[in-house]
Amino acid sequence: DVKVTQSSRYLVKRTGEKVFLECVQDMDHENMFWYRQDPGLGLRLIYFSYDVKMKEKGDIPEGYSVSREKKERFSLILESASTNQTSMYLCATVRGSSYEQYFGPGTRLTVT
Amino acid sequence: QKEVEQNSGPLSVPEGAIASLNCTYSDRGSQSFFWYRQYSGKSPELIMFIYSNGDKEDGRFTAQLNKASQYVSLLIRDSQPSDSATYLCAVSASSGGGADGLTFGKGTHLIIQP
Numbered sequence: 202d203v204k205v206t207q208s209s210r211y212l213v214k215r216t217g218e219k220v221f222l223e224c225v226q227d228m229d230h231e232n233m234f235w236y237r238q239d240p241g242l243g244l245r246l247i248y249f250s251y252d253v254k255m256k257e258k259g260d261i262p263e264g265y266s267v268s269r270e271k272k273e274r275f276s277l278i279l280e281s282a283s284t285n286q287t288s289m290y291l292c293a294t295v296r297g298s299s300y301e302q303y304f305g306p307g308t309r310l311t312v313t
Numbered sequence: 314q315k316e317v318e319q320n321s322g323p324l325s326v327p328e329g330a331i332a333s334l335n336c337t338y339s340d341r342g343s344q345s346f347f348w349y350r351q352y353s354g355k356s357p358e359l360i361m362f363i364y365s366n367g368d369k370e371d372g373r374f375t376a377q378l379n380k381a382s383q384y385v386s387l388l389i390r391d392s393q394p395s396d397s398a399t400y401l402c403a404v405s406a407s408s409g410g411g412a413d414g415l416t417f418g419k420g421t422h423l424i425i426q427p
Contacts, residue, residue, distance in 0.1 A: 232412050246416070301362075304357050
């Protein structure tokens with residue numbers, strides 16, 4: 202059974218703080234993704250990674266960076282959190298050319 | 314700008330009837346198409362994917378793809394109250410599935426009335 206875990210279900214941070222969101226998968230999947238989900242805007246791709254130390258920008262990378270030092274772990278970094286980054290953040294993985302993308306449980310981040 | 318359009322609903326369907334969910338996409342180069350189900354407060358879960366024109370059936374679910382019309386649909390037969398959820402349509406430009414990430418529609422809220 203594929204397991205994708207995220208470090209926190211709920212997180213409250215202050216404006217200007219540096220925020221780390223962590224995602225860990227246990228299935229040796231090559232590809233990992235970070236999305237955010239907002240009411241009325243749907244799910245939007247922030248960054249993704251094909252492999253260790255590889256990263257690609259998604260549709261809305263501004264204000265975010267990522268790190269992938271190990272295959273199983275993909276971190277999303279908010280260098281200086283802002284209130285417009287309040288959102289549900291979802292991590293996902295997919296194995297190579299498989300069609301199945303598995304999502305983690307999500308982290309609801311509130312920036313005050 | 315790649316766009317995926319869905320009617321937000323809510324779409325209300327009586328129990329036992331067929332629910333029909335529709336999706337259009339703007340990128341003619343899209344290769345793979347996905348339907349996800351998302352219950353309130355939960356993360357999306359994959360129901361079906363399709364990449365060839367025509368129909369694909371899996372149990373009570375049928376996905377239909379028409380690339381010429383840039384149209385994807387999901388039919389749910391014998392709808393059950395447990396099917397009440399938001400259904401997300403997603404597309405990928407990658408022929409290998411979602412390896413490059415997916416572009417999602419905003420979802421259709423489906424309500425199955427007992």
